[in-house]
Amino acid sequence: METRKLESTPGFVIYDLPGAQHYVGEARLGSRLIPGNATMLVRHVTYVFATLEQQRSGAGIGLKSDPSEAAAAVEALADELADDFSSGRLSTSPGLRLNAELLAPVLAHDQRNLIGNDDRDGISFNDELIGVGAAAAAASLLGGLDGKRVAIEGFGPAGVGIAREAAAAGAAIARVGTAKGCADAPGDGGRLDPAVLVEAWLADGEMCVAALSTDGEPAKPWTVWRDDVDVLFCGSKPGAMSGDGASMAGATPVVAFSAAAVSSKALAVLRAAGTPVAADFVAAVGPALGWWADAVLTHNDLRSATADTVNAVMSETAAHDDGPFMAACYRAEAFLQTWQDELPFGRPLG
DSSP states (O other): OOOOOOOSEEEEEOOOTTTSSOEEEEEEEEEOOOGGGGHHHHHHHHHHHHTTTOEEEEEEEEEEGGGGGGHHHHHHHHHHHHHHHEEEEEEEEOTTTTTTTTHHHHTTTTSSSSSGGETTTTTEEHHHHHHHHOOOHHHHTTTTTTTOOOESSSSSSHHHHHHHHHHHHTTTEEEEEEETTTEOOOSEEEEEEEEHHHHHHHGGGGGHHHHSSSOOOOBGGGGGOSSSSSSEOOOTTOOOHHHHHHHHEEEEHHHHHHHHOOOOOHHHHHHHTOOOEEOOOTTHHHHHHTOOOTTTHHHHHHHHHHHHHHHHHHHHHHHHHHHHHHHHHHHHHHTTTTOSOOOSSSSSSO
């Protein structure tokens, strides 16, 4: 992993693997950003590409500036790395404290298929594709979602996508959690309506859990890990599921859908319990399938490609003695060894 210090503005760029065709990753803004905290965000993308057997690599951009200086920092970044951006060697997207408007000088050079940015009833098509992939991974672990009860930790745009896909497959949304708390479906065996979830999220963001709670008082965030559901979706941040969360989950299958959402400790606890864990870099392949897709491909084409890809990988890895997460790592690493002299140090775990 190469970390390059920017010369024109405080910050850095991380390139994970040498000799890649393309480098892709988020741009983040913050005066206290350090490369070490972005490592697993970058590694997640590398493993997504390896899962798809593409000789591409994760990357990351950190602009160490205050929000008031964001525009100047982005302009400097665009000028300094103009060759990388204009050639398509490096592509980025808005991350922490950056939006498409602020990042416009860089995004103007993006040569990828931007179908993932399309609005899909309040969320992006990229978030919808993550929902398709995560639901497919869960269905693989459970033998289908019809009649199952699910909980979604890290409820947000991608969580909305998961809720829609899970409900369409016949599952009941039993619980959603954000950093602000946890909201359970009303009554014994009740379900949260995906349409209501979308409305609440669009109105209140992470505080939607208050509006979704029957008395306006959400439960503590950690209660999302209770083991009274058939599957737990996990994706608020790197390391969102800790060892304690994994202990609460017990034998409940886990599907990670964002970068390194499961910690190394949590994975160890879940493996010891024989609990299956679907890897984040498998469930979240959908957006990457669209980045270099032929322009004639439709939303439905990419939805189908996402589901087919996740189903194929899960079918290959789900029954492995070391569990589906580790099996997916072995599979990705086998491809990396076909074009890298050495494997990168560290798997995408929080």
